[in-house]
Amino acid sequence: LIRLDRIGKRYGVGDAPVEALREVSLEVVGGDSVAIMGPSGSGKSTLLGILGCLDIPTSGNYLLLGEEVGRMSRPELAELRCRRFGFVFQNFNLLPRLTALENVELPLAYARQRPALRRAKAAAALARVGLSDRMSHYPSQLSGGQQQRVAIARALVNEPDLILADEPTGALDTVTGREILRLLDEVNAGGTTVVVVTHDRDIAARMRRTITLTDGRVTSDSRAQVR
Amino acid sequence: LIRLDRIGKRYGVGDAPVEALREVSLEVVGGDSVAIMGPSGSGKSTLLGILGCLDIPTSGNYLLLGEEVGRMSRPELAELRCRRFGFVFQNFNLLPRLTALENVELPLAYARQRPALRRAKAAAALARVGLSDRMSHYPSQLSGGQQQRVAIARALVNEPDLILADEPTGALDTVTGREILRLLDEVNAGGTTVVVVTHDRDIAARMRRTITLTDGRVTSDSRAQVR
Numbered sequence: 001l002i003r004l005d006r007i008g009k010r011y012g013v014g015d016a017p018v019e020a021l022r023e024v025s026l027e028v029v030g031g032d033s034v035a036i037m038g039p040s041g042s043g044k045s046t047l048l049g050i051l052g053c054l055d056i057p058t059s060g061n062y063l064l065l066g067e068e069v070g071r072m073s074r075p076e077l078a079e080l081r082c083r084r085f086g087f088v089f090q091n092f093n094l095l096p097r098l099t100a101l102e103n104v105e106l107p108l109a110y111a112r113q114r115p116a117l118r119r120a121k122a123a124a125a126l127a128r129v130g131l132s133d134r135m136s137h138y139p140s141q142l143s144g145g146q147q148q149r150v151a152i153a154r155a156l157v158n159e160p161d162l163i164l165a166d167e168p169t170g171a172l173d174t175v176t177g178r179e180i181l182r183l184l185d186e187v188n189a190g191g192t193t194v195v196v197v198t199h200d201r202d203i204a205a206r207m208r209r210t211i212t213l214t215d216g217r218v219t220s221d222s223r224a225q226v227r
Numbered sequence: 228l229i230r231l232d233r234i235g236k237r238y239g240v241g242d243a244p245v246e247a248l249r250e251v252s253l254e255v256v257g258g259d260s261v262a263i264m265g266p267s268g269s270g271k272s273t274l275l276g277i278l279g280c281l282d283i284p285t286s287g288n289y290l291l292l293g294e295e296v297g298r299m300s301r302p303e304l305a306e307l308r309c310r311r312f313g314f315v316f317q318n319f320n321l322l323p324r325l326t327a328l329e330n331v332e333l334p335l336a337y338a339r340q341r342p343a344l345r346r347a348k349a350a351a352a353l354a355r356v357g358l359s360d361r362m363s364h365y366p367s368q369l370s371g372g373q374q375q376r377v378a379i380a381r382a383l384v385n386e387p388d389l390i391l392a393d394e395p396t397g398a399l400d401t402v403t404g405r406e407i408l409r410l411l412d413e414v415n416a417g418g419t420t421v422v423v424v425t426h427d428r429d430i431a432a433r434m435r436r437t438i439t440l441t442d443g444r445v446t447s448d449s450r451a452q453v454r
């Protein structure tokens with residue numbers, strides 16, 4: 001599904017450039033479940049952004065289903081992101097002036113589905129993350145964990161081929177977190193490729209494969225022994 | 228130090244009011260270390276906001292060092308918050324147009340310290356959280372865990388009497404998280420009262436006392452057995 005070939009990402013800050021990613025080469029098989037771990041600042045969110053076509057590498061190639069992403073047009077990339085990817089960002093990225101329900105409907109609006117159908121699908125997604133009683137709340141009226149769950153519902157509502165989730169249970173208590181992980185298992189069992197950035201070894205243990213980043217490089221890449 | 232007497236907090240959303248806190252009564256002894264746990268949406272951040280005088284209860288009384296907080300004037304409350312409390316918010320709340328160093332200096336500016344001294348103290352606080360090489364970065368140029376650490380440095384820089392931290396290690400890998408917890412231990416050993424909202428039982432185990440909230444009520448309050 002995905003092939004990264006010597007991907008690099010450099011940021012220039014003043015006179016001290018930051019090499020967030022260096023020579024990252026890896027392949028992701030469709031339908032797999034992958035955990036990305038590593039210390040704070042090691043490049044995990046940056047890698048996820050590149051995988052999701054939200055960010056452009058400064059060097060290397062990204063092939064998606066054999067096609068060179070760097071050569072796609074902006075409309076093609078936008079289409080890809082909206083229709084085929086689902087994102088859970090580390091800071092949730094909810095639109096503050098939209099309710100929880102409206103936030104979750106957003107990917108469906110891009111896919112041009114009819115309002116009644118969009119509303120029903122968004123409501124169903126919010127029910128799956130336990131927030132049926134918070135649909136009309138604005139993000140500022142939701143707890144941290146509730147905002148995170150709205151972001152998760154939004155990532156799932158379009159039934160994407162690939163889910164990229166940055167610490168999807170970071171703001172959740174253990175019980176709620178487990179429900180979300182079961183939800184991701186279900187989605188993965190249905191064929192969706194799931195890539196999760198996590199600091200939690202227990203979460204990584206549930207994925208079939210764990211990639212570890214240190215200082216922008218892949219320092220280990222192991223399939224789980226027992227599954 | 229702190230006494231909450233039947234504190235309630237109600238939000239009105241449309242025609243469905245949310246009782247975020249109900250009849251919460253508890254005392255906090257100066258110098259103690261307290262963990263607040265509970266499911267997503269149980270009222271932890273709301274309780275922290277009331278303890279930190281950032282939010283006003285809809286019922287009940289809050290006594291701080293015997294003084295009724297509800298009767299304090301707005302300038303008195305602002306003074307209290309800036310000089311005597313340190314906050315780590317669940318979403319960090321860094322000012323996007325200030326660098327890491329400038330964000331950490333902010334509480335010192337309120338305390339009207341001289342620029343050279345402020346800069347030195349802020350730099351020292353950032354060094355304690357391992358971010359000496361990120362001082363001129365803006366929040367958007369920092370990883371999630373780095374932003375969280377800037378928020379922690381900002382909470383400590385004024386050497387407050389009370390630290391209120393909402394999931395202070397949520398975005399951190401295990402190693403970095405442990406360094407932050409050691410830092411909080413040090414601060415607590417120096418006499419600062421530390422109140423930490425956390426979903427992590429290992430973190431709660433390090434505090435002398437754990438309060439559990441469920442649906443806005445205190446459902447358990449236990450001192451750790453062994454310390």
Ligand SMILES: Nc1ncnc2c1ncn2[C@@H]1O[C@H](COP(=O)(O)OP(=O)(O)OP(=O)(O)O)[C@@H](O)[C@H]1O
Nearest residue numbers: 011020040041042043044045046368370371372373
């Ligand atoms: N826009 C930017 N400009 C400059 N440096 C940046 C920018 N974005 C990220 N960085 C730097 O790149 C490095 C990697 O950042 P990234 O967000 O990928 O880390 P991370 O592994 O997700 O960390 P965390 O676990 O703390 O979220 C960090 O050291 C960060 O300071």
Ligand SMILES: Nc1ncnc2c1ncn2[C@@H]1O[C@H](COP(=O)(O)OP(=O)(O)OP(=O)(O)O)[C@@H](O)[C@H]1O
Nearest residue numbers: 141143144145146238247267268269270271272273
């Ligand atoms: N401004 C508001 N208006 C309406 N309801 C609110 C508002 N702020 C919070 N709430 C509701 O109050 C309840 C408690 O919120 P709070 O943020 O204290 O939860 P929490 O325990 O911190 O949760 P989490 O672990 O998910 O961060 C939630 O159900 C939330 O939806």
Ligand SMILES: [Mg+2]
Nearest residue numbers: 045090370371
């Ligand atoms: Mg990150």
Ligand SMILES: [Mg+2]
Nearest residue numbers: 143144272317
């Ligand atoms: Mg909270």
